[in-house]
Amino acid sequence: MILYTERLILRPWSENDAKSLFEYAKDPEVGPVAGWLPHKSTQESLEVIRHVLNGAECYAICEKGSSTAIGAIELRLNGATDMTKRDDECELGYWIGKPFWGRGYVPEAAKEVLRRGFEELGMTTIWCGYYDGNEKSKRVQEKLGFVYHHTCTEVPVPCMNEIRTGHTNYMTKEQWKRNGCGNQGIVHEVKNTAAEHRAK
Numbered sequence: 001m002i003l004y005t006e007r008l009i010l011r012p013w014s015e016n017d018a019k020s021l022f023e024y025a026k027d028p029e030v031g032p033v034a035g036w037l038p039h040k041s042t043q044e045s046l047e048v049i050r051h052v053l054n055g056a057e058c059y060a061i062c063e064k065g066s067s068t069a070i071g072a073i074e075l076r077l078n079g080a081t082d083m084t085k086r087d088d089e090c091e092l093g094y095w096i097g098k099p100f101w102g103r104g105y106v107p108e109a110a111k112e113v114l115r116r117g118f119e120e121l122g123m124t125t126i127w128c129g130y131y132d133g134n135e136k137s138k139r140v141q142e143k144l145g146f147v148y149h150h151t152c153t154e155v156p157v158p159c160m161n162e163i164r165t166g167h168t169n170y171m172t173k174e175q176w177k178r179n180g181c182g183n184q185g186i187v188h189e190v191k192n193t194a195a196e197h198r199a200k
């Protein structure tokens with residue numbers, strides 16, 4: 001599956017991406033805030049492509065006109081996420097190389113991936129989280145219209161050998177539609193919609 005946005009192409013990862021993955025994933029400002037260690041070699045990046053970035057809905061983010069993978073975006077389906085045990089729910093995860101921060105690329109990619117999840121994969125709710133202090137990721141989720149659900153103070157982060165505080169947000173298909181399917185920009189919702197979700 002290949003997805004297109006105004007400025008980006010989202011396509012499956014290939015072993016040929018190991019060099020560019022290493023280029024961006026070796027940066028200590030990218031992985032650790034998301035819970036994984038910076039890559040140490042192209043070989044390690046190749047192993048990550050083979051064994052981690054191999055989900056059915058995991059995409060390499062590329063700029064249109066270039067085949068270079070500059071980031072990753074994924075819908076982690078049931079079995080690949082601990083945020084849900086339902087087949088009609090999944091988790092959104094993402095990162096992008098530091099030279100590309102601040103261009104709105106991840107929100108742009110995420111809008112298309114959310115559309116894929118709700119319209120084509122039959123998702124009813126998509127979850128998304130961030131570790132306390134990751135203001136950039138929090139901001140991405142705010143801009144997309146995710147709604148606060150809960151905070152956990154004791155989240156194990158095995159790759160980093162740490163315990164962190166994690167914040168979990170969610171978006172239902174109804175909210176996504178109400179928000180104009182991601183086309184209305186920033187959406188502020190009242191927090192009690194979390195109660196509405198639990199009652200579902």
Ligand SMILES: CC(C)(COP(=O)(O)OP(=O)(O)OC[C@H]1O[C@@H](n2cnc3c(N)ncnc32)[C@H](O)[C@@H]1OP(=O)(O)O)[C@@H](O)C(=O)NCCC(=O)NCCS
Pocket residue numbers: 029030031033034094095096097100101102103104105106107129130131134135136137139140
């Ligand atoms: C979080 C992340 C995916 C955002 O992607 P992006 O494409 O840069 O998203 P945006 O351009 O919308 O920027 C989001 C916010 O980041 C901040 N930001 C952008 N560029 C920045 C930079 N160069 N330095 C510091 N902060 C920056 C801004 O607050 C921005 O919000 P704004 O649009 O209201 O100003 C990206 O920063 C990243 O990959 N970070 C490391 C990995 C990570 O945190 N992954 C998510 C784990 S939950």
